[in-house]
Amino acid sequence: MSLTNKLQFSFMKDLGAPALMALNQAGKKKRPPKPNPHFGPPLKSAKRLKEIMTRHYFLARYARGARPVAWVTSGAPVELLRAFGFYTIYPENHGALCGAQKMGPKLCQAAEEHGYHPDLCSYARIDLGHYFTGITPAGRLPKPDLLFASNNICQTVLYWYKALAHYHNVPLLLFDTPYNFRDITDSDVSFMSAQLEEMIPVLERVSGRKFVMERFQEIVQMAHDTSALWGQVLATMSHRPAPMTIFDAFVHLAPVVSLRGLPVSREYYKLLLAELQERVSLGIGAVTNENKRLMWDNIAIWYKVRDYAELFASKGMNFVAATYTNAWAETIHYLDQAKPFESMARAYGLVILNNNLNHRLGLMEQMIKDYQVDGLVIHSARSCKPYSVGQYDMKRLLMERLGVPSVVIEADITDSRHYSEEQAQVRLEAFFEALEN
Amino acid sequence: MPYFAGIDVGSLSSDAVIIDGDANILGFSVQPTGAHSTNAAEAALAEALDKAAVSRADLAYIVATGYGRVSVPFAHKRITEISCHGLGAHHLFPDTGTVIDIGGQDSKVIRLDKFGKVVDFSMNDKCAAGTGRFLEVMAERLGVSLDQMGALSQQAQREIEISSVCTVFAESEVVSLIARNQPKAEIIRGLHKAIVGRVWSMVKALGVTGAVTMSGGVAKNQGVVKLMEAKLGQKVHIHSEPQIIGALGAALAALRGGKA
Numbered sequence: 001m002s003l004t005n006k007l008q009f010s011f012m013k014d015l016g017a018p019a020l021m022a023l024n025q026a027g028k029k030k031r032p033p034k035p036n037p038h039f040g041p042p043l044k045s046a047k048r049l050k051e052i053m054t055r056h057y058f059l060a061r062y063a064r065g066a067r068p069v070a071w072v073t074s075g076a077p078v079e080l081l082r083a084f085g086f087y088t089i090y091p092e093n094h095g096a097l098c099g100a101q102k103m104g105p106k107l108c109q110a111a112e113e114h115g116y117h118p119d120l121c122s123y124a125r126i127d128l129g130h131y132f133t134g135i136t137p138a139g140r141l142p143k144p145d146l147l148f149a150s151n152n153i154c155q156t157v158l159y160w161y162k163a164l165a166h167y168h169n170v171p172l173l174l175f176d177t178p179y180n181f182r183d184i185t186d187s188d189v190s191f192m193s194a195q196l197e198e199m200i201p202v203l204e205r206v207s208g209r210k211f212v213m214e215r216f217q218e219i220v221q222m223a224h225d226t227s228a229l230w231g232q233v234l235a236t237m238s239h240r241p242a243p244m245t246i247f248d249a250f251v252h253l254a255p256v257v258s259l260r261g262l263p264v265s266r267e268y269y270k271l272l273l274a275e276l277q278e279r280v281s282l283g284i285g286a287v288t289n290e291n292k293r294l295m296w297d298n299i300a301i302w303y304k305v306r307d308y309a310e311l312f313a314s315k316g317m318n319f320v321a322a323t324y325t326n327a328w329a330e331t332i333h334y335l336d337q338a339k340p341f342e343s344m345a346r347a348y349g350l351v352i353l354n355n356n357l358n359h360r361l362g363l364m365e366q367m368i369k370d371y372q373v374d375g376l377v378i379h380s381a382r383s384c385k386p387y388s389v390g391q392y393d394m395k396r397l398l399m400e401r402l403g404v405p406s407v408v409i410e411a412d413i414t415d416s417r418h419y420s421e422e423q424a425q426v427r428l429e430a431f432f433e434a435l436e437n
Numbered sequence: 438m439p440y441f442a443g444i445d446v447g448s449l450s451s452d453a454v455i456i457d458g459d460a461n462i463l464g465f466s467v468q469p470t471g472a473h474s475t476n477a478a479e480a481a482l483a484e485a486l487d488k489a490a491v492s493r494a495d496l497a498y499i500v501a502t503g504y505g506r507v508s509v510p511f512a513h514k515r516i517t518e519i520s521c522h523g524l525g526a527h528h529l530f531p532d533t534g535t536v537i538d539i540g541g542q543d544s545k546v547i548r549l550d551k552f553g554k555v556v557d558f559s560m561n562d563k564c565a566a567g568t569g570r571f572l573e574v575m576a577e578r579l580g581v582s583l584d585q586m587g588a589l590s591q592q593a594q595r596e597i598e599i600s601s602v603c604t605v606f607a608e609s610e611v612v613s614l615i616a617r618n619q620p621k622a623e624i625i626r627g628l629h630k631a632i633v634g635r636v637w638s639m640v641k642a643l644g645v646t647g648a649v650t651m652s653g654g655v656a657k658n659q660g661v662v663k664l665m666e667a668k669l670g671q672k673v674h675i676h677s678e679p680q681i682i683g684a685l686g687a688a689l690a691a692l693r694g695g696k697a
């Protein structure tokens with residue numbers, strides 16, 4: 001880490017970023033968005049969220065050389081890296097950003113031109129496409145000093161990060177989590193926690209910092225609290241009317257995913273939770289006329305989030321639950337600073353995508369009951385095999401057991417070339433007809 | 438007396454049905470959709486009115502369905518094919534619990550409750566395999582007409598396995614089978630089997646309840662119907678005009694004031 005880089009980074013952090021961001025804001029004509037009669041008042045916290053995320057990506061440009069930089073998968077136990085002061089970049093979060101900005105096809109194509117198969121997860125293709133072209137809506141991403149992947153979400157990340165390790169010529173740490181077919185065993189836990197402990201010397205070498213147990217424990221506690229707060233945020237949607245929609249949650253999810261273990265994310269969710277609780281007490285709903293409550297399965301269709309939010313709201317339908325947003329509330333609160341490694345193994349070994357389908361079915365049943373869900377929209381994502389497998393069985397079983405109607409939309413998380421408006425429309429309309437009758 | 442019309446503008450055929458206030462079918466029409474959906478809808482409606490001896494001014498309500506439902510400017514309401522095939526099949530065969538519609542560009546399986554209301558559905562439209570278009574492409578390759586396919590396939594002593602699930606690959610497979618002088622009847626039976634296999638995965642995913650009614654043009658193909666019955670282990674209901682079931686459902690919805 002060079003001194004100049006460090007100075008530049010801390011200058012940017014304390015003075016440059018706020019100043020430039022203010023300038024950026026001033027430059028933009030403030031045109032308040034047209035009020036949409038189907039939505040309740042917008043969330044005030046959204047402004048703070050935007051600040052946090054913009055600042056995160058903005059500072060990222062100056063991170064290299066000043067702070068050790070790691071690229072991390074969404075399911076990896078990042079708390080360990082935080083103990084060494086890593087600046088973390090989440091390619092999946094970046095992929096979602098690209099998807100929302102409708103840049104998916106372009107970046108995917110760039111990867112395909114280098115021989116990557118169109119069936120490869122589009123987060124991976126976007127990331128590799130970014131590597132080949134440098135194109136990003138975030139200005140510039142800092143090159144990694146370290147890659148950190150866990151196969152608790154899929155096997156794709158393994159090969160994707162191996163490719164990154166090859167291109168960037170940096171070390172790759174892999175956290176291998178045995179798939180949970182039934183119940184997690186003690187030997188699973190010791191297998192996982194031993195790996196975490198073995199990573200410490202590598203992390204010390206790459207970061208140039210010593211591991212301090214107390215510091216690590218504080219971070220583990222902070223991540224625990226953040227995740228618990230996120231769970232409370234989501235739980236406010238069990239109220240009628242729900243104070244926010246899942247489409248909001250898709251966006252407000254960013255800090256718990258990518259800034260988990262940092263004070264800023266915990267503080268943010270306190271703010272958001274307070275606002276939501278106030279809305280609940282005042283009876284303010286995210287959708288003006290909430291008459292049907294829906295659940296979403298799988299990752300968002302990032303380029304359609306806005307359109308779908310408007311479409312469903314116009315019908316008085318509100319998404320109040322999603323297995324996806326729930327994933328960051330479901331297991332991370334297992335973290336326990338008294339047993340940091342062991343609890344971390346459980347928290348990350350038991351994430352939804354690493355857990356068996358019976359578990360997922362039970363979870364969905366519970367959520368349908370807790371959130372009083374009338375219908376289920378299932379996104380079959382071409383990118384994400386581990387999330388999309390079993391959905392048709394799940395659909396049938398939920399119908400049989402709870403009589404909940406559902407619809408499957410075949411699409412992709414970011415690669416809109418796999419989305420047909422016409423075909424999705426027919427399915428959604430038929431679903432509306434079935435729900436309304 | 439007021440009359441009601443349903444128009445189903447599909448990818449290949451545009452169909453219209455006229456009913457009276459007691460839901461009796463007075464006239465119907467099946468026309469090729471061709472390149473202009475609105476014209477096809479007009480033509481189908483005109484012919485159906487003509488057969489029903491009803492004048493257009495006496496139509497109280499018109500419902501459009503099918504992929505081209507947005508291209509029927511004179512419709513009072515647009516409803517999806519899913520609901521319409523359900524309504525039509527339930528009306529013709531009230532014990533219907535499952536509808537299998539195989540049209541030109543998509544195939545769907547619809548589950549109904551005992552009132553004909555849609556409970557669940559599954560659709561395949563990502564690729565042509567498993568649809569009528571697939572059979573059309575193959576009929577052309579084999580130089581037989583669509584009407585002949587069903588009867589021809591019944592003459593086969595055995596069937597030839599078509600291993601590709603993709604229309605493009607299956608077509609080259611058929612080309613090579615023809616080159617090796619394999620009997621047409623056996624190839625056709627293999628094709629029917631492939632189509633039934635594709636649709637079957639959807640049937641399995643939804644589960645079968647009650648009687649099964651097949652709708653859409655492919656229900657005219659006896660070869661496909663027989664294989665489907667064998668798979669199901671039960672007879673299926675086939676109306677004499679399976680292509681008009683969607684339009685009939687639309688007309689019934691019109692009778693209900695546009696309620697799906």
Ligand SMILES: Nc1ncnc2c1ncn2[C@@H]1O[C@H](COP(=O)(O)OP(=O)(O)OP(=O)(O)O)[C@@H](O)[C@H]1O
Pocket residue numbers: 446447448449450451503504539540541542543544568569570571572573583584585652653654655656657658680
């Ligand atoms: N006489 C016939 N014998 C056998 N098959 C036939 C016959 N007439 C039509 N078909 C089949 O029916 C198919 C067309 O079905 P249909 O008219 O129901 O389609 P569509 O409603 O226009 O299509 P979609 O519902 O997919 O938009 C043709 O592709 C063909 O395979």
Ligand code: SF4
Pocket residue numbers: 092121122123124153154155156157299353383384385386387413
């Ligand atoms: S395959 Fe699924 S879990 Fe894996 S990176 Fe892609 S979207 Fe994430």
Ligand SMILES: [Mg+2]
Pocket residue numbers: 445447448503518540541653683
């Ligand atoms: Mg049709």
